[in-house]
Amino acid sequence: MRPLxxxxxxxxxxxxxxxxDFYNLNLxxxxxxxxxxxxxxxxxxxxxxxxxxxxxxxxxFEVVLGFTGVRRLAIPDLCGSFYLSEIEMDxxxxxxxxxxxxxxxxxGGTGFEVLAREFSVVSCKQHL
Numbered sequence: 001m002r003p004l005x006x007x008x009x010x011x012x013x014x015x016x017x018x019x020x021d022f023y024n025l026n027l028x029x030x031x032x033x034x035x036x037x038x039x040x041x042x043x044x045x046x047x048x049x050x051x052x053x054x055x056x057x058x059x060x061f062e063v064v065l066g067f068t069g070v071r072r073l074a075i076p077d078l079c080g081s082f083y084l085s086e087i088e089m090d091x092x093x094x095x096x097x098x099x100x101x102x103x104x105x106x107x108g109g110t111g112f113e114v115l116a117r118e119f120s121v122v123s124c125k126q127h128l
Contacts, residue, residue, distance in 0.1 A: 010066075010121030017124065019057045022089050022104075027052040028082035029062065033073065044099070045070040047114060051084075052127060060127035069117025071100055076110040084112055089119070 014020045030050035035043060047070045053061040076082075085108030092115070093101045102119040106112040 008119055013121045013124040017053060017058055017061055019055055022087050024053050024055045025051040025063060025087055026054065026083055026085065028084065047073055061124055062127050063124045064122040066120045066122040067114050067116035069099055070114060072113060072115040074111050074113040076112055084108060084110060
């Protein structure tokens with residue numbers, strides 16, 4: 001597992017956040033899941049995750065992350081707010097997980113995890 005190098009699709013959208021760090025993505029505003037029909041023997045999914053970015057150095061932002069080729073999605077039982085406290089994005093391509101390059105995981109104890117072939121920043125805008 002390697003820390004994610006800051007070169008992925010849509011990274012330029014994060015330029016409006018001067019102090020961007022995945023750790024500051026906490027409150028989940030939205031989550032969508034759609035099955036991809038690519039004719040593969042193993043089903044994969046497309047996941048969109050809309051999160052609130054908050055830090056002391058900048059205003060709040062809404063960031064939408066997109067994942068394709070999702071092989072694993074683990075979400076906690078939801079009771080009240082869906083909040084992730086210690087998320088990290090890693091390049092796991094060297095781990096030899098077939099069709100998986102990225103892992104987004106909450107190390108804060110919720111059990112949330114996404115294993116995907118592709119990752120991108122879909123949008124980033126100031127939260128009103």
